[in-house]
Amino acid sequence: MTESLHALSGAYVVDALDDTEREAFERHLPGCLDCQAEVASLREATSVMADAVALAPPESLRASILADISTVRPLPPETTSTTSSADVVPLHRGRKRFARALAAAAAILVVGGGAIVWHPWDQSSSTTQLSAADQVLAASDAKRYSIDFNDGSTATVVRSANEGKAVLLTQKMAAPPSGKGYELWLRDKTGAMKPAGMMTTAGDHKVLLEGDADKATGVGITIEPKEGSQAPTSKPIALFELGRTPA
Amino acid sequence: MNPDASDIPEGVVRLPTVSGAGGSASPSDLAELLKRSGRGDEAAFAELYDATSARAYGLAVRVVRNPNQAEEVMQEAFLELWRTASRFDSAKGSAVSWILTLVHRKSVDRIRSAEASTRRDTVWHHGSQDVEHDSTAEAAQASMEARRVRQALDSLTEVQREALELAYFKGYTHTEVATMLDLPVGTAKTRIRDGLIRLRDTMGVGQ
Numbered sequence: 001m002t003e004s005l006h007a008l009s010g011a012y013v014v015d016a017l018d019d020t021e022r023e024a025f026e027r028h029l030p031g032c033l034d035c036q037a038e039v040a041s042l043r044e045a046t047s048v049m050a051d052a053v054a055l056a057p058p059e060s061l062r063a064s065i066l067a068d069i070s071t072v073r074p075l076p077p078e079t080t081s082t083t084s085s086a087d088v089v090p091l092h093r094g095r096k097r098f099a100r101a102l103a104a105a106a107a108i109l110v111v112g113g114g115a116i117v118w119h120p121w122d123q124s125s126s127t128t129q130l131s132a133a134d135q136v137l138a139a140s141d142a143k144r145y146s147i148d149f150n151d152g153s154t155a156t157v158v159r160s161a162n163e164g165k166a167v168l169l170t171q172k173m174a175a176p177p178s179g180k181g182y183e184l185w186l187r188d189k190t191g192a193m194k195p196a197g198m199m200t201t202a203g204d205h206k207v208l209l210e211g212d213a214d215k216a217t218g219v220g221i222t223i224e225p226k227e228g229s230q231a232p233t234s235k236p237i238a239l240f241e242l243g244r245t246p247a
Numbered sequence: 248m249n250p251d252a253s254d255i256p257e258g259v260v261r262l263p264t265v266s267g268a269g270g271s272a273s274p275s276d277l278a279e280l281l282k283r284s285g286r287g288d289e290a291a292f293a294e295l296y297d298a299t300s301a302r303a304y305g306l307a308v309r310v311v312r313n314p315n316q317a318e319e320v321m322q323e324a325f326l327e328l329w330r331t332a333s334r335f336d337s338a339k340g341s342a343v344s345w346i347l348t349l350v351h352r353k354s355v356d357r358i359r360s361a362e363a364s365t366r367r368d369t370v371w372h373h374g375s376q377d378v379e380h381d382s383t384a385e386a387a388q389a390s391m392e393a394r395r396v397r398q399a400l401d402s403l404t405e406v407q408r409e410a411l412e413l414a415y416f417k418g419y420t421h422t423e424v425a426t427m428l429d430l431p432v433g434t435a436k437t438r439i440r441d442g443l444i445r446l447r448d449t450m451g452v453g454q
Contacts, residue, residue, distance in 0.1 A: 010440025011421040013348075015355040016414035018422065036339075043344040044453030045446040047302070049415055050347050052396045055305035061318050062300065066293055068322065069329040074285050077333040 009035055013042040030150065078152075133208040136160045136167045145219075145240045157219045157240045166213035166242075167206060168199075168221075175202035181226045185236075186211050187218035198228050218242050277342035278335070285333030292329055299343060300325075303350040309416045310354035320357055324350045340453075355418040399449040407442035410435050 005028045011017050012025050029035055136142060139160035146156040153173045159166040168184055176182055181200035185193040186209060196209040196219070209219065220236040222229075277298060283291035303324065307317035328349060335345055400408055406428060413424045414435075425435035447453050 007436055007440065010443045011414065011436040013443060014411065014415040014439060015352055016419065016421045016424065016436070016439060018420050040340045041447055041453030042440070042443040043340055043348055045443045045450065046351070046415060047341070047344040047347045048396055048399065048446060048450045048452060049411070050302045050306045050351075052400075053305040053309045053416070054301040055308055056301050057304035057318070057321060058314075061304070061321055062293075062296060065296060065322055065325045066289065068326050069292060070289060072326065072330060074287055074332055075330050075334065077285065 006032070006035060009038045010042060013039055013046055026150065131208075132163075132165065133167045133206050136163045136165045136208065137206075139163050143242075145242065147238050147240065149238075155221065155238055157242070159213050159216070159219075159242055161214045164212050164214040166196075166209045166216065166219060168197075168209060168219065170199070170203070170205045170207075173199070173202055173205065176200065176223060179226055180223050181228070182221050182237075183224040183228050183232070184209055185220040185222065185232060186213055186216040187220060188215065189217050191217075193220055193232050195228060195230060198224075198226070200226055216242055274341045274343065275337075278337045281332050281335045281342050281345075284329060285335070292332075295342075295346075296325065299346050302343070303346060306347060306350055307354045310351065310418050311357055316357060317354075320350065320353045324353045327353075344453075351415070358418045395450065399446050402449050403442045403445055404438075406430070407438050407445065410438040411442040411446075414439050 005025055008017060008021060008025045012022065017025060025035075029039070137158055139162050141162045142158050142160045144156050144158045146154060148154045151172075151174060154171045155173065156169040157166055158169065166186070173182070176199075181198045183198050184196040184207065186196045187193050194211055196211050197207055199205055199207060213219075219240040219242065220232065221238045222232045222234050222236050224233060277295065280291045280295040280298070284295060300321070304317060304321055307320040307324075308314055311317050311320060324346075328346060335342060403411070409428055410421075410424050410430075413419045413427060414421060419427065421436040421439060422432065424430070424439070425432050428435065430438065
């Protein structure tokens with residue numbers, strides 16, 4: 001599999017992969033220095049090809065582009081020194097960060113198995129009244145399950161069986177497509193997905209999932225119309241396997 | 248075919264800017280312009296545009312074919328370039344390849360979404376598919392640089408060059424390219440990669 005992914009480097013550089021292949025390759029790329037180097041060097045070769053077809057654009061285009069940019073503020077530099085997975089592919093496709101988050105998750109990232117028992121912060125600091133979400137986060141039996149997306153965003157589910165609730169924490173989540181939102185789901189042991197809330201904006205969130213989470217076997221996130229759906233209408237962009245609750 | 252000066256559209260002549268070694272804007276200049284653009288320097292961005300727009304536009308026209316659409320692609324791509332200029336990292340490649348990669352992706356996105364349905368309806372006649380040969384080399388200008396590009400392209404095998412051009416200039420996927428060239432499934436991607444490697448090594452770019 002890895003072998004065949006390496007072989008996609010050339011086609012990747014000339015955008016000759018279909019969406020599925022591209023997503024697979026872009027997942028592979030951050031972890032493969034060979035491919036990163038090859039992609040970089042082959043890109044230089046493609047610019048040579050572009051040399052050969054240069055053509056002066058109409059004069060009016062210049063004015064219109066320069067007028068455009070004057071109304072837009074450039075993004076700040078990326079300051080988080082992640083393992084640069086996102087930077088390897090310096091140019092996002094038009095669908096922006098969301099697409100990358102989606103690509104990263106397309107194969108339905110399943111985080112399972114070695115769930116880490118999360119030691120909440122010092123209980124002494126929790127003497128002030130805690131919100132329901134904070135109570136879950138602070139619960140002694142809280143377990144957390146994290147997914148890191150290629151674009152640097154992360155999503156973490158924290159579930160406390162004692163509290164019977166789960167909380168979703170997101171960091172640097174990309175904005176959902178316009179008119180859409182991230183819908184959260186609790187999966188019961190029959191595999192049925194129950195609506196558990198919506199997240200409609202980008203960024204960092206702390207969301208207490210609606211519904212009883214103590215028996216939930218998983219938490220899913222899908223892209224849905226802003227107003228939410230009763231059942232998932234698309235594949236999850238992330239699926240957290242929660243494993244069994246302690247008896 | 249016969250690129251004597253009279254064949255060259257007027258605008259093309261004044262663009263020698265970034266064409267490799269002979270250009271007036273060196274790669275490091277471009278990187279610097281990008282960096283300044285990232286800080287919101289519109290004059291730097293204008294300079295960057297002047298230095299790269301001909302290559303970018305030529306590429307967009309080549310891929311999407313329709314000049315109006317190529318202009319839209321340019322507009323989208325350069326706006327995104329402006330927004331994301333601060334994310335450019337010269338350690339990971341040259342500024343111009345960064346820019347052209349963006350333009351190429353926008354171009355391919357456009358034709359794929361526009362032609363998705365049409366494309367599906369097209370029947371490929373195995374073997375009889377008339378692959379258009381408006382080859383890169385023919386379109387090249389009669390400059391030193393273009394001659395080098397031409398030579399480099401000539402050094403590819405026929406199938407490498409065809410596969411590469413169908414993918415890069417026409418926006419076909421490697422699977423489609425395989426069908427069009429009657430190659431066994433899965434081998435077009437290898438031809439494309441081999442072609443690029445050869446081109447890279449012949450031109451001495453990208454180390």
